[in-house]
Amino acid sequence: MSPRTTTVRSNAHLEDIIAARWQAPVGSPSRGQRESRPRPGRSLAVRAALAELGYFFATMLRSCVFAGAFFAVLLVSHIVTIPGLARYDSILAACLAIQIVLVTARIETVDELKVLGVFHALGVGLELFKTDPRVGSWAYPEAARFAVAGVPLYSGFMYAAVASFICQAWRRFAVELHDYPPPWASLALALAIYANFFTHHFIVDLRWPLSVAVFLLFRHTAVSFVTRPGTRRRLPLVVWFVLVGACIWVAENAATAGGAWAYPDQRLGWRAVSFGKLHSWALLVILSFVLVADLKWLRARRDAARTGAPARVRES
Secondary structure, three states: OOHHHHHHHHHHHHHHHHHHHHOOOOOOOOHHHHHHOOOHHHHHHHHHHHHHHHHHHHHHHHHOHHHHHHHHHHHHOOOOOOOOOOHHHHHHHHHHHHHHHHHHOOOOOHHHHHHHHHHHHHHHHHHHHHOOOOOOOOEOOOOOOOEEOOEEHHHHHHHHHHHHHHHHHHHHOOOEEEOOOOHHHHHHHHHHHHHHHHHOOOOOOOHHHHHHHHHHHHOOOEEEEEEEOOEEEEEEHHHHHHHHHHHHHHHHHHHHHOOOOEOHHHOOOOOOOOHHHHHHHHHHHHHHHHHHHHHHHHHHHHHHHHHOOOOOOEEO
């Protein structure tokens, strides 16, 4: 036997030994199976994320208790009628009944009810102007006994529903504000936004300049909130404004489809609300949020003066 033959056989024998040593035991997973198997750490992270998301959406739904009930009443009012009572008046009666239940069941506090009353008054004032024939932004086609200058009183609850959501979410998510601007600045901007809803019919529309002012004033402001017990997240406040405005725009499409009111381009048939209204609703959300934040700040200062405890609504 030649040395070359011996070398070939030795190499073959060595390869057999290595293959036998590294051969996977019977029943053990292959490399591809091991890579596709979920890792315990990743599985726990996914479950934690889903639990946090579920808690967040459940809290959001609880915060929408009045807003959801209000839109449910709008839809049901097309099906269920009360003899001798106009549809708009039945909606008003249902809204008042819902508020009594929420306050009695302590789902809503008396202070939150006061905030809703302020927004109801601001909303009716805006509705009186917008539905005036000389302005004609929208109209209420049906009759109502409980109305002022053709504006049904239930209309103020649309604005109160926005305030209710903000108040409920503030309490349930334990909202805290960081780097919030001085109260006089935020209040001045809120009043300018509210005034523009009236003045843009006579002078130049200041929506875009006001939007720029919002960004400049709140560019460093963040809102933090509890997404589940022991977990707190932060979000830039201007992003929160846009997200909530988009949600309200979707709700407005549902409300106009349900006949709550009609824009001029919807009188011949329903069509989606223009994206320009999304900008208006975002500004309305900013107005609502600032008013709620300033009212809570005033209450915190009042309670702090009474008890001597530090006021905690905003943090640096």
